[in-house]
Amino acid sequence: xxxxxxxxxxxxxxxxxxxxxxxxxxxxxxxxxxxxxxxxxxxxxxxxxxxxxxxxxxxxxxxxxxxxxxxxxxxxxxxxxxxxxxxxxxxxxxxxxxxxxxxxxxxxxxxxxxxxxxxxxxxxxxxxxxxxxxxxxxxxxxxxxxxxxxxxxxxxxxxxxxxxxxxxxxxxxxxxxxxxxxxxxxxxxxxxxxxxxxxxxxxxxxxxxxxxxxxxxxxxxxxxxxxxxxxxxxxxxxxxxxxxxxxxxxxxxxxxxxxxxxxxxxxxxxxxxxxxxxxxxxxxxxxxxxxxxxxxxxxxxxxxxxxxxxxxxxxxxxxxxxxxxxxxxxxxxxxxxxxxxxxxxxxxxxxxxxxxxxxxxxxxxxxxxxxxxxxxxx
Amino acid sequence: xxxxxxxxxxxxxxxxxxxxxxxxxxxxxxxxxxxxxxxxxxxxxxxxxxxxxxxxxxxxxxxxxxxxxxxxxxxxxxxxxxxxxxxxxxxxxxxxxxxxxxxxxxxxxxxxxxxxxxxxxxxxxxxxxxxxxxxxxxxxxxxxxxxxxxxxxxxxxxxxxxxxxxxxxxxxxxxxxxxxxxxxxxxxxxxxxxxxxxxxxxxxxxxxxxxxxxxxxxxxxxxxxxxxxxxxxxxxxxxxxxxxxxxxxxxxxxxxxxxxxxxxxxxxxxxxxxxxxxxxxxxxxxx
Numbered sequence: 020x021x022x023x024x025x026x027x028x029x030x031x032x033x034x035x036x037x038x039x040x041x042x043x044x045x046x047x048x049x050x051x052x053x054x055x056x057x058x059x060x061x062x063x064x065x066x067x068x069x070x071x072x073x074x075x076x077x078x079x080x081x082x083x084x085x086x087x088x089x090x091x092x093x094x095x096x097x098x099x100x101x102x103x104x105x106x107x108x109x110x111x112x113x114x115x116x117x118x119x120x121x122x123x124x125x126x127x128x129x130x131x132x133x134x135x136x137x138x139x140x141x142x143x144x145x146x147x148x149x150x151x152x153x154x155x156x157x158x159x160x161x162x163x164x165x166x167x168x169x170x171x172x173x174x175x176x177x178x179x180x181x182x183x184x185x186x187x188x189x190x191x192x193x194x195x196x197x198x199x200x201x202x203x204x205x206x207x208x209x210x211x212x213x214x215x216x217x218x219x220x221x222x223x224x225x226x227x228x229x230x231x232x233x234x235x236x237x238x239x240x241x242x243x244x245x246x247x248x249x250x251x252x253x254x255x256x257x258x259x260x261x262x263x264x265x266x267x268x269x270x271x272x273x274x275x276x277x278x279x280x281x282x283x284x285x286x287x288x289x290x291x292x293x294x295x296x297x298x299x300x301x302x303x304x305x306x307x308x309x310x311x312x313x314x315x316x317x318x319x320x321x322x323x324x325x326x327x328x329x330x331x332x333x334x335x336x337x338x339x340x341x342x343x344x345x346x347x348x349x350x351x352x353x354x355x356x357x358x359x360x361x362x363x364x365x366x367x368x369x370x371x372x373x374x375x376x377x378x379x380x381x382x383x384x385x386x387x388x389x390x391x392x393x394x395x396x397x
Numbered sequence: 398x399x400x401x402x403x404x405x406x407x408x409x410x411x412x413x414x415x416x417x418x419x420x421x422x423x424x425x426x427x428x429x430x431x432x433x434x435x436x437x438x439x440x441x442x443x444x445x446x447x448x449x450x451x452x453x454x455x456x457x458x459x460x461x462x463x464x465x466x467x468x469x470x471x472x473x474x475x476x477x478x479x480x481x482x483x484x485x486x487x488x489x490x491x492x493x494x495x496x497x498x499x500x501x502x503x504x505x506x507x508x509x510x511x512x513x514x515x516x517x518x519x520x521x522x523x524x525x526x527x528x529x530x531x532x533x534x535x536x537x538x539x540x541x542x543x544x545x546x547x548x549x550x551x552x553x554x555x556x557x558x559x560x561x562x563x564x565x566x567x568x569x570x571x572x573x574x575x576x577x578x579x580x581x582x583x584x585x586x587x588x589x590x591x592x593x594x595x596x597x598x599x600x601x602x603x604x605x606x607x608x609x610x611x612x613x614x615x616x617x618x619x620x621x622x623x624x625x626x627x628x629x630x631x632x633x634x635x636x637x638x639x640x641x642x643x644x645x646x647x648x649x650x651x652x653x654x655x656x657x658x659x660x661x662x663x664x665x666x667x668x669x670x671x672x673x674x675x676x677x678x679x680x681x682x683x684x
Contacts, residue, residue: 266517275477275497277526278497
């Protein structure tokens with residue numbers, strides 16, 4: 020901003036024919052600068068640039084980064100976090116936070132396992148488990164929106180409570196995910212070697228259609244993530260649900276005076292966030308074919324999901340945020356993890372780099388928000 | 398009380414504010430009538446016994462000092478708060494206003510003192526908050542339609558806002574007020590409640606809002622209750638004036654029958670009486 024005003028203020032003291040061409044090129048330069056600034060002031064703009072830079076860096080520095088094989092490795096590093104972060108974005112725009120997603124992520128697959136043991140069919144079991152996950156959202160919403168407990172405290176409570184409940188019902192023992200078991204068969208495959216036909220036995224892994232859909236298939240989680248991101252972004256920016264979410268986060272009293280049912284808006288966002296977490300829990304359990312009662316791991320996943328949302332450009336203060344940004348934030352973290360591993364960086368450094376990346380992203384976001392407010396770009 | 402008499406016999410002869418209570422009154426063409434409304438917030442009594450009526454097409458000015466209960470009364474009439482006791486009539490029928498939505502569905506629209514604008518939302522989303530247009534049967538917002546209607550509504554009022562797709566956080570105080578008033582005027586309501594519509598307004602923007610009120614009055618479609626602080630504005634824009642003092646309506650007169658002097662005198666007397674009361678209490682306390 021300072022540079023543009025500086026140019027117009029200094030001006031040309033004596034306009035000469037030679038300077039008009041220079042002025043034109045300078046104007047073109049300003050147009051490009053304006054476009055760049057406009058892109059950067061998009062909520063997702065800065066993180067898109069940073070993600071591309073990081074991807075290019077790892078492509079140049081390693082031979083293995085830009086390969087299909089690595090893309091498949093990368094997927095589980097970011098698709099689950101994208102879904103978790105997308106749900107969290109709605110609450111953060113509301114000016115709330117949901118810490119219990121770690122517990123819901125852990126609890127839902129165990130409930131699914133217990134239901135299946137009790138004779139409930141697979142898909143019905145998933146549906147009931149997701150309804151239970153939504154129920155945790157109702158509890159969070161009740162304590163936050165109706166009782167008036169701060170959401171950080173209320174969901175901290177449900178985080179511990181449901182992690183504890185998971186340990187109780189699982190007896191702290193891992194279980195095999197129902198419907199996710201891989202069966203192996205041996206088939207004879209004919210090969211042609213130096214003109215000779217030879218038949219060799221090969222083992223082939225089979226997974227059920229259920230498992231393929233719910234996280235077991237290579238691209239299953241990616242497809243879930245993209246579909247959910249698309250639906251939630253439309254929900255946020257093109258429906259009343261999203262409009263009221265922004266309204267409540269931006270001006271709670273004003274929204275309520277205008278007739279928005281603030282409590283309903285908050286509660287349904289808690290339900291949305293919890294259900295996303297429950298779904299991710301099941302997808303991950305099916306992908307891993309077993310469920311680990313690992314509360315520390317669940318807490319790490321919770322924090323990484325919040326990081327993805329924050330890096331993607333959603334403000335903790337509420338009133339502003341983006342679902343697509345959450346996807347890109349998760350992708351950024353995934354690339355960072357994956358790339359550092361490929362580079363052979365000591366695993367101990369990962370957390371350090373992650374921390375620095377979050378702080379850097381927040382500094383950029385704060386600056387961009389300031390520019391956006393002043394520049395007239397929406 | 399005798400000590401007060403000794404100080405100012407003139408003032409003491411006047412009834413105390415608690416004694417000047419405008420009782421329930423009505424006209425055949427009332428759109429709104431409230432009777433014996435009372436409201437307490439913990440130990441604070443905001444409204445003691447408020448009676449008020451509003452005729453069709455009328456502009457009623459509501460005056461009163463800070464904390465007299467004006468905003469509380471407005472919040473009760475618009476359904477935001479429930480009165481502890483009292484009755485509300487719309488078009489002659491008694492109603493219970495359950496919520497802002499309920500009051501709105503009965504034709505009561507409000508501009509609050511704090512404007513109830515959402516800083517992060519665009520001008521046109523604010524204009525249509527809680528009345529959004531969607532692409533039926535899909536629940537998707539019809540943004541283009543809302544943008545066009547907003548532009549038209551603002552042009553009708555003569556409020557110049559260059560860009561209506563920017564967040565309202567970027568507008569001036571006067572522009573924000575204009576949007577808040579335009580929002581209510583643009584609705585299908587027949588009762589508008591304006592809580593200090595001229596606050597934070599420049600002279601030019603303020604007169605635009607008064608022009609708008611005059612235009613609405615001319616149309617005769619809506620009835621307006623307007624909280625104002627400036628007596629000149631009251632006499633200029635309103636048909637009738639009600640003054641709230643100490644939680645009751647202490648004066649109810651057509652503006653044609655009153656003057657800036659009379660309104661000022663009432664307020665000044667109230668102020669002096671309050672000060673004398675305080676002094677009496679102070680003097681009695683040590684003895």
